[in-house]
Amino acid sequence: MPVRLITPRRFGDARGWFTESYNRRTFEALGITADFVQDNHAFSGPAGVLRGLHFQRPPNAQAKLVRCVRGAIWDVAVDVRRGSPTYGRHAAATLDAQSGRQLFVPRGFAHGYVTLTADAEVEYKVDDFHAPQAEGGLVWNDRSLALPWPLKGMTPVIADKDLAWPEFDSFDSPFDYDGVPLDPLDG
Numbered sequence: 001m002p003v004r005l006i007t008p009r010r011f012g013d014a015r016g017w018f019t020e021s022y023n024r025r026t027f028e029a030l031g032i033t034a035d036f037v038q039d040n041h042a043f044s045g046p047a048g049v050l051r052g053l054h055f056q057r058p059p060n061a062q063a064k065l066v067r068c069v070r071g072a073i074w075d076v077a078v079d080v081r082r083g084s085p086t087y088g089r090h091a092a093a094t095l096d097a098q099s100g101r102q103l104f105v106p107r108g109f110a111h112g113y114v115t116l117t118a119d120a121e122v123e124y125k126v127d128d129f130h131a132p133q134a135e136g137g138l139v140w141n142d143r144s145l146a147l148p149w150p151l152k153g154m155t156p157v158i159a160d161k162d163l164a165w166p167e168f169d170s171f172d173s174p175f176d177y178d179g180v181p182l183d184p185l186d187g
Contacts, residue, residue, distance in 0.1 A: 001032055001063070003077045003091045004104040005185040019100055021067060022125065032104055034063040036125040044115045044122075048154035052112015052162065053078055053138040057174045060134035061107040062126040071120030072096035073113040074150050078138065079182045081108040081175045086182035088168060090147060093185055095122075103185075108175035110138050114149055114156065136174070137165035144168050 006027075010017040020026070022036070042051070053076075056062045066075055076092040094116065095101050105111045113122065138145070140158065145168050149156070 001034070001104070001106040002180050002183055003106060003109065003185065004030060004032065005093050006030065006102045006104060008100055008102065010100060021100075021102070022065065032065075034065070034104075034127040036065065036127050038126050038129055040124050040126065042122045044120045045118065046157055047115050047118050047120075048151060048156050049120070050112065050114040050140055050149070050156040050158045050162070052076070053110035053140055053165065054112065055080065055110045055136050056128065056131055056134040057136050058107075060128050060131035061175070062128045063107050064105040064111055064124045064126050065102055066095065066105060066111070066113070066122060066124040067100070067102040068095040068097055069121050069123050070097050071115060071117035073115050073120055073122060075103045075111075075113040076147060077103065077105040077109040077111050078145060078147070079108070080110050080138070080171070080173045081177040082173045083177035084108075084181065087177075088145060089182055090145065091182055091185050092147075106180075108178065112140060114151065116150065137162065138168055138171060139163065139165045142168045
């Protein structure tokens, strides 16, 4: 499955709007067949909170469907599948409550985001349960990845755990390429 940027349709009137943020049939038509088993909700107070780059190692690897339900974030997925022609490359998008866009992050990608606004809330579905023993990650500011974090003069607020992840060049990936390269995101 590729990294996908999804914009669910909204139905609005004078009261506001309604959307299906997830519909199994709709997502299967897009090629997303993940069987989601857990929903997570994160709140970040200040702008500049940076979370990531995270993944869970097999056999507890997770695909994620990420959306911002309050405020805005810059969301990124980094290809960490050994043998991939796009190994070490990333796809990123701004997700915000106003647009309702979502990012599907398949297994084999490190995931992270930075809050662009204060009081941001992010919800995401995962297709395997949280397994602390399987946690892994890459340091957010790795020079070889050169991710264009949109910090705009902000000093990022980062957990100590996220500062301690290894750099990409010394990383031994537990993921193998599945034949689906990382494509540019639409929109």
